Structure formats: C-alpha cells, structure tokens
Amino acid sequence: MKIATFNVNGIKARLNAVTDWLDESQPDVVLCQEIKSVDQGFPREPFEDRGYNVETHGQKGFNGVAILSKRPLEDVRRGLPGDDSDEQARWIEATVMGDHHAVRVCGLYLPNGNPAPGPKYDYKLAWMQRLEARARDLLADEMPALMAGDYNVIPQAEDAARPEAWKDDALYLPQTRAAFRRILNLGFTEAFRARTEAPGYYSFWDYQAGAWEKNNGIRIDHLLLTPAAADLMTDCQIDAFARGREKPSDHVPVWIDLAA
C-alpha cells in the first residue's frame, strides 16, 4: 500500500500537477495539505474519476487538509484534539483497510510559527504538544498508524542546503527541533531517515530567488510511523522531480510503501 504526503499549495491551482503525479505515481492514499479551499469548493471529480475517495477538512483561504484514497476510509475524524477553540483546519485522520492490516493514517499541516518569538510561535509549540498527546494515544492502540504531512520542522542540519540561513527561523529553532524529537522518541520511526542517511534530500524549495535551480531546499515533509507500521515499511522516497514540472507546488510528494 503506497501512502504519500503532499502539500499542494492550493488544490484548485494545482489540479493538473496533482492529477499528473497521481497518474504516474499511482499512490493508494494521499494526505494533502494546504488545500486552501472550503469543503464545498474542493474539486472532487478529477479524483473520484480516478477511483479515489475524497475526505476533506477545509477552511476559507488558508490551511486545509484532505485524504484521497483508492480504498474505503472508515472512522474519519477532523481536527487535532486538545483545543476546542482552535479553528484552523490542520488535521484529518481515518482508517484504511489493507489486504492484511488496517492502518490508521493521520494527515497534518503543522503551523509555520514565524515570526519567532511571538504568538504564532507560541501556537506552533502548543500545537506540537497536542500532537505529542495524539501520538501517545496512537502508540497505545494496536493498529499500525502513521502521522504524515508538512511538519514545518527541519529536523537536522543535513536536512537543509543552507542550515545557517535557518538558525533563527521557527522551522529550525532548538525548541522546535526538540519538540519534534520528543515525539520521535516516544517510539516513532521517521520513514525517510530510517532508509537514507545521506544529506541533500529535500521536500521544499522556495518559489523565490531560484531556490529549485540552486537546489536550495529543506526537508520538512515527514512520515512518522508507529513500530507496528515501521515493521511493514518496504520503501520510502521523495518525488523531487515534481518540483521541476509546470506550475508546481513549492513542496513535493514524499511516500512510503507498506506491506499492509
């Protein structure tokens, strides 16, 4: 079962880029972030025509997450638990039935947090605390589970082409990386790093200043697997080629294959 995360940066602006990639890459499940659309405005047809079930959790203008799945989705839940006053659409989860295992898949769009320090950074850190709580609950369940999405976290220096440029940024501040590491240390496997030690692999290149042409990227889109899910992983790759296409997102898909 091939499961991908993809920050599309506007699903309506990205229709061709996303459907072209779906046709080539043939993922079973896609966790989408930054759909920048309300639920009613999500263009369902191109995905349903390709055999995908579509579940959205959108809001007007910004943020918004969705799940596309060729397999039926059960027990869909929207919104990260822990703060009923949080209006931002950044979390959606569901159960996908594999041939041998049911997998709980969680799609997330973690707050950017800039400028730091400030209220936006406080919101990011508070959101990461709620994420840690949900992560603990996922580990306590028997079902293989994963949390995948745009984490807005550069875990280590080797995950940026120019780490010195990010030292005061909310994506790379020590507090941010510590909060990410706390979640990992609960027992999660960061899928890409579990399979590739080398530096120089990125999932985001800014639209500005020729970042793609210079390969000035950062790796901020991650899949975190519970031990039961990590045992099933057979592959993990970054589809960097998508960044070189026409009218691309600034992020590219990252995917895993699970023997589920």
Add this chain to the structure above:
DNA sequence: ATGCCCGCACACTGCGGA
C-alpha cells in the same frame, strides 16, 4: 539588509506562506 514568488480573498492590494 531586503526582497525575490505564489495563491487566495471583503480581490487590482494585502496577507500568509517558509
């Protein structure tokens, strides 16, 4: 030192993004 480029909305300018 700052902005570069995008997408979206109370849209022809401002905001958020990273």
